[in-house]
Amino acid sequence: MIDLYEKASAAAAYVSNGTKLRPRIGIILGSGLGEFADAIDDATVLPYSEIPHFPQSTVEGHSGRMVIGTVAGVPVIAMQGRVHAYEGYAMDEVTFPMRVLGLFGVREVVVTNAAGGIDPAYGPGTIVVIRDHINLTGTNAALGANESRFGLAPHTGLRFFDMTTAYSPRLRALAVAEAAAQGWSMPSGVYLAVLGPSYETPAEIRAFRVLGADLVGMSTVHEVIVARHMGIEILGLSLVTNPAAGVTGEPLNHLEVMEIGAQAAKTFGSLVKALIPQIDDATCEARA
Numbered sequence: 001m002i003d004l005y006e007k008a009s010a011a012a013a014y015v016s017n018g019t020k021l022r023p024r025i026g027i028i029l030g031s032g033l034g035e036f037a038d039a040i041d042d043a044t045v046l047p048y049s050e051i052p053h054f055p056q057s058t059v060e061g062h063s064g065r066m067v068i069g070t071v072a073g074v075p076v077i078a079m080q081g082r083v084h085a086y087e088g089y090a091m092d093e094v095t096f097p098m099r100v101l102g103l104f105g106v107r108e109v110v111v112t113n114a115a116g117g118i119d120p121a122y123g124p125g126t127i128v129v130i131r132d133h134i135n136l137t138g139t140n141a142a143l144g145a146n147e148s149r150f151g152l153a154p155h156t157g158l159r160f161f162d163m164t165t166a167y168s169p170r171l172r173a174l175a176v177a178e179a180a181a182q183g184w185s186m187p188s189g190v191y192l193a194v195l196g197p198s199y200e201t202p203a204e205i206r207a208f209r210v211l212g213a214d215l216v217g218m219s220t221v222h223e224v225i226v227a228r229h230m231g232i233e234i235l236g237l238s239l240v241t242n243p244a245a246g247v248t249g250e251p252l253n254h255l256e257v258m259e260i261g262a263q264a265a266k267t268f269g270s271l272v273k274a275l276i277p278q279i280d281d282a283t284c285e286a287r288a
Helices: 004-017 034-039 096-104 169-181 202-211 221-230 254-287
Strands: 025-029 041-047 065-071 074-080 108-117 127-135 188-193 215-217 233-243
Touching: 004 096, 025 034, 025 096, 025 254, 034 065, 034 074, 034 254, 065 254, 074 096, 074 254, 096 221, 108 221, 108 254, 127 169, 127 221, 127 254, 169 233, 169 254, 188 221, 188 233, 215 233, 221 233, 233 254
Parallel strands: 025 074, 025 108, 108 233, 127 188, 188 215
Antiparallel strands: 041 065, 065 074, 108 215, 127 233
16 A cells, blocks of 8 residues: 555656756745735646546635745745644645745745634734744644655654744745734744534634634644744744634625635735845855
8 A cells, every 4th residue: 555655755746857947945825815826937837637636626715736936046846735633634634835845955844824813913814924833733743653755954854843833934034024014923833623514603702712823724833833843944824814703793704714815815925035045045155
C-alpha cells in the first residue's frame, strides 16, 4: 500500500513536472481571498483534480486550483482554496497540500483565512497578523506514526517538535512594517480553531475570549502544525469577515464572508504583493 509520504512525493513530482519554476514561497488563500491568485504573472494553473492524491475543495469561494508563477518577479506557488475536516476529510488529507508544498521545495508559506472577530476592535475588513493559535478542534495533524522523511532540514520531522514560534516573528515583523508603509496599522492576534461547520455559539465565544483568543475560524492550525513538523516558516494572516457570534447579536452567514473578502481584496493583494520580494530577500540573507 502506498503511504502518505509516497503519495505526497508523487503529487509534488507532478507539480514539478508542470512548471520550470522552483518557488520557495507558497501562499494558501482562504475564503474570499482567492482573487489574489489571478494577479500572479506568467501563471501555470493546475486544478487539484489533476494532481495525484490531492483532495478536492467543496466550499464556495475555494476554486480548487494551484497557481504557479511570479509576483514582483519572485517565483511563488499559490493554493486557490483549501480543504477542511468539516467537508469529511481526514486530517492527513486536510494537511496533504502543505506536505506537497514542502516536498516541492517551498520553505516559507503565507497562510491566510477568513475569521470571526472575537475582539470587538477587529471589525469586518480588518487584516490581522496571527502571532499564535489555540487548537480546539479536538485532534492534531501529527497523530499517528511519525514520518521523519518529511523533515526538510536538521532537527525537523521529529516525533515531538517545538511550536513556541509557530508563526515566524521575522515574517510577522515584515508584515507589520509593510502595512505601516502602506499607511495602515495591522494588529496581531491569537487565532482559535474549531472543527465547524456550524458557527460558534455566543457562550462559546465568551469562553474563547477568556482563553485569550482574538479570532475564530475553522482552518489553518493543522496546516501550521504540519508546516512546523517539516521546518517550513509561516506567516499567518486573518481577514476578519464578521463579528463572532454574540458580539453584535446578528446571525452569521457565509455570504457575508465572501462579500467582505471581495471588499478587502485590494488591500490584501497590495500587502502580499509587496511582502513577497521582502520575504525572498530576507530568506536569502538568512541563508547567507
